[in-house]
Each structure stands twice: as structure tokens, then as C-alpha cells.
Amino acid sequence: MQPVRRTSLIAQVTEQLRAEIRSGRWPVGRRIPTEPELTELTGTGRNTVREAVQALVHAGMLERRQGSGTYVIATSEVGGTLAKYFADAHERDILELRQALDTTAAGLAARRRDDADIASLRSLLAERSNRNWSEADPVAIAADVELHRAIVVASHNAVYLEFYDSLLPVIEQVIHARTAKSDDAYDTEHAELVQAVIDGDSERAMRATSCFLGSLIAEYPDRAESPDR
Incomplete structure (x- = not known):
């Protein structure tokens, strides 16, 4: 041999x-x-x-x-390539992309979530709610990221999840940068989002996601010109 x-x-x-x-x-x-x-x-x-x-x-x-x-x-070489591309993106651009992705995923999750998804969302929401946001705690940020990813998981769309995973490192960076400026954890908004998904109310879940991320986007100045990359 x-x-x-x-x-x-x-x-x-x-x-x-x-x-x-x-x-x-x-x-x-x-x-x-x-x-x-x-x-x-x-x-x-x-x-x-x-x-x-x-x-x-x-x-x-x-x-x-x-x-x-x-x-x-990243979970694949393609995801890794996307992650490298997104690494230099502007914070507002990432939030606007998230608004589109998270809103659609929330609607799908409300229609497709199963018992395992519901248990996961409840657990992750409790974990997020128990964290201290006043000092940009990395554990709190990780809990927030995991909760939003769990909603994408609950959409049961493998392509969506692959793309979302490629964004996670930069999503975490944006959250960290924002929490360094504000300790508003948006607990009520996250609780409403998770409950809407659990209740199977697709329109309510999408509305809660869009409104929450829209309020974050509003904290950044709008730019008429195309950003340099």
C-alpha cells in the first residue's frame, strides 16, 4: 500500500x-x-x-x-469572499442591507418556524435581555447577533443563511461601534419581533424588523453621493 x-x-x-x-x-x-x-x-x-x-x-x-x-x-469559500468584500463597507450601508435581509427573513420565519426554532428564539431573547449594554459588552453583542441569526435560521432558507453568515463579522462590528455611542438595547422591539415570529404573524414580524432597523439607520447621516470603497 x-x-x-x-x-x-x-x-x-x-x-x-x-x-x-x-x-x-x-x-x-x-x-x-x-x-x-x-x-x-x-x-x-x-x-x-x-x-x-x-x-x-x-x-x-x-x-x-x-x-x-x-x-x-464564513461557512464556505463563497461566504468568505463576501465577508472580505463587506469588511470595508460603511456602517449605514450594512444597516440598509440588513433592513432588507432581516425584514424578509422575519416574514419567512413567522411562516415556517418550528418548535425547535421557537425554543431557540425564546432562549436567545432571554439571554440577550439579561446582558449589560452600557459598556458595549462583547457577550451582549454576541447574544444580539445570535438572536438575529436564529430568525434567519427559522426562515429555513439555506441560501439566505449562507449569505447572512457572510455578513456576521461586519454586523458584529457595526453593533459594537453603535453600542459604544448608545446603550439603548431596544429590548421592547426585540421582544415584539420574537413574539410576532412565534405567533406566526408574518406582517407584524416584518413591520417590527423594518421599524427597528429603520430607527438605527436614522442615526446615520444620509449620503447623496456613492461611497468610495
Whole structure:
């Protein structure tokens, strides 16, 4: 039997790590296991793991953050490319895009949510509501992002979710920038949105989302000219 070439082994481990991301076991925005943990998971050496991780960094699925670890930023190479594109977008532009995406997703979620979605939304809303927004707490921001993503998940549209996941890193950045200026958590608006989805009221869910994001957009000056990228 021919011995497994190292390049083939790296490809196998890369695919193994990619599968963990695609399955959702390593969700977007979360840190992946440490290098020693990955060597144990894959049964390979550190160099192999390091090169496999680097391959996914180049593909735009992972991002190394100095002093913090390596994080999932996309569930596919296409999502990674989109994430890189959105990284330089203006905050208002991202919010306007979110208004379109989140509003449609909320309407779909209200029509398609199942019992698991409802349980998830209730849990994530409670988690978000219990967080401190006065100091731009990263945990509070993460809870907010997870709640909105769960609504997209409840839409049961895989393409929508793929595109939304590519936006998550920059969505988190925009939320962090805004909460540094204001500690208004919009708890009432989020509770109304989640309840509308749970009640299966599509129009109410869409209206709640559009109004909430519209109020955020109004905080930014409008620009008549096209933004430079």
C-alpha cells in the first residue's frame, strides 16, 4: 500500500475542519478549538493542523486574531469572499442591507418556524435581555447577533443563511461601534419581533424588523453621493 503523502493528509484534515464548520458545530463568530485540541481531534501532528487551518484562512472561512485565537467567519469559500468584500463597507450601508435581509427573513420565519426554532428564539431573547449594554459588552453583542441569526435560521432558507453568515463579522462590528455611542438595547422591539415570529404573524414580524432597523439607520447621516470603497 502506498503511504499517505503529507499533501494528501493536509487536504484530508482541511476537509475535516471544513466539515465541522459546514455542519454548524463550529458556528460563524465562534473560536475554533486550539491547536493541541485540533491535533487530538484529527489524530495528526501540529504542522499538518497548522497548514490545514491556514488553508481555510486563505479560503476566507477562518480568521486569526492576535492574542485571541482563530475564528469562523464564513461557512464556505463563497461566504468568505463576501465577508472580505463587506469588511470595508460603511456602517449605514450594512444597516440598509440588513433592513432588507432581516425584514424578509422575519416574514419567512413567522411562516415556517418550528418548535425547535421557537425554543431557540425564546432562549436567545432571554439571554440577550439579561446582558449589560452600557459598556458595549462583547457577550451582549454576541447574544444580539445570535438572536438575529436564529430568525434567519427559522426562515429555513439555506441560501439566505449562507449569505447572512457572510455578513456576521461586519454586523458584529457595526453593533459594537453603535453600542459604544448608545446603550439603548431596544429590548421592547426585540421582544415584539420574537413574539410576532412565534405567533406566526408574518406582517407584524416584518413591520417590527423594518421599524427597528429603520430607527438605527436614522442615526446615520444620509449620503447623496456613492461611497468610495
